[in-house]
Amino acid sequence: WxxxxxxxxxxxxxxxxxxxxxxxxxxxxxxxxxxxxxxxxxxxxxxxxxxxxxxxxxxxxxxxxxxxxxxxxxxxxxxxxxxxxxxxxxxxxxxxxxxxxxxxxxxxxxxxxxxxxFAIPEETVTDEESLEGPHLLLFSAASAPSLKSMIQSYEEWLTSRPGTGSQVHNLAYTLANRREHLTYRSFKVAGTGDLPASQGRRIPNQPVNLVMVFTGQGAQWKG
Missing domain, CATH: 3.40.47.10 (Thiolase/Chalcone synthase)
Structure with missing residues (x-):
């Protein structure tokens, strides 16, 4: 609809x-x-x-x-x-x-x-062991407190889901290729034991991106 x-x-x-x-x-x-x-x-x-x-x-x-x-x-x-x-x-x-x-x-x-x-069988992971790790998880945020909070959230998520190699594999791909890499950055290697994330650091300022904002439909409102 x-x-x-x-x-x-x-x-x-x-x-x-x-x-x-x-x-x-x-x-x-x-x-x-x-x-x-x-x-x-x-x-x-x-x-x-x-x-x-x-x-x-x-x-x-x-x-x-x-x-x-x-x-x-x-x-x-x-x-x-x-x-x-x-x-x-x-x-x-x-x-x-x-x-x-x-x-x-x-x-x-x-x-x-x-x-x-269409009676298509669900896809199954046949080589689960190859997905267990290690996996490089890339973290980034706009500020140091946000980065710290993000790392904590992901570490809690990893702790609550032991043995889910395919999910961690997908997470590593998404963080690396489908997320914007912001100013404050850190990383963690998952699947090699309980290793802490690296100490976050701030990278030099990047050029400001221009964003175009378009209004939505407003024909139903007066003025």
């Missing part, structure tokens, strides 16, 4: 969904209450939520859903907004549809089916 929260757009969109599914009913939800409007990444964020929902076979709750829009026929058309973690219905296909409507008129709709729907 697109779910912009607009008084005109939401009833139109939910009405179209209700016309398609008829009396069978359907769960509708939105990721915007969790992360806000992410502009050009809105569709991608919704797709990530859809994939994770299929992977875990659970529908995440829609937070901050307190007063339903009276123009949307929730009860009459069996449109359900989950406010608690909800398991996928056993009598339905494991399928999620995502609407993404661009302000400039570029609209997209993605239908995602779970791998289980």
């Amino acid at each position: 697109h779910g912009t929260g607009t008084p005109v757009g939401d009833p139109i969109e939910t009405g179209a969904v209700a016309n398609i599914f008829g009396d069978h009913g359907i769960y509708i939800t939105s990721v915007k209450p969790n992360v806000g409007h992410t502009e050009g990444a809105s569709g991608l964020v919704s797709l990530i939520k859809a994939v994770l929902s299929l992977q875990h076979r659970e529908i995440p709750p829609n937070i901050k859903f307190n007063v339903p829009n009276p123009k949307i026929p929730f009860k009459e058309r069996k449109l359900a907004v989950p406010v608690e973690l909800t398991p996928f219905p056993e009598d339905r296909l494991e399928r999620v549809s995502v609407n993404s409507f661009g302000l400039g008129g570029s609209n997209a709709h993605v239908i995602v089916d779970s791998a289980r729907s």
Whole structure:
């Protein structure tokens, strides 16, 4: 569901969904209450939520859903907004549809089916021993206290999950390749015993990156 929260757009969109599914009913939800409007990444964020929902076979709750829009026929058309973690219905296909409507008129709709729907076996790690370590964990933060807090959090996480080599392997990859490396840095070698993290140090200032900020949809607000 697109779910912009607009008084005109939401009833139109939910009405179209209700016309398609008829009396069978359907769960509708939105990721915007969790992360806000992410502009050009809105569709991608919704797709990530859809994939994770299929992977875990659970529908995440829609937070901050307190007063339903009276123009949307929730009860009459069996449109359900989950406010608690909800398991996928056993009598339905494991399928999620995502609407993404661009302000400039570029609209997209993605239908995602779970791998289980195609009888594809879940991937298993066949060489778990090779993932046990050692693994280089890179830490960085914008200040020394933040770096210290980050190291402590990850060390507590490692202590609470002994023998999870594949998870530590994935963590090492993410910290090295999918996180911004900030001014205060440290590292830890995991999988070689209880070795402490290195003493953090501050690197020279880096050139300031220019960030462009775009406002979200605001046509529903006066002024």
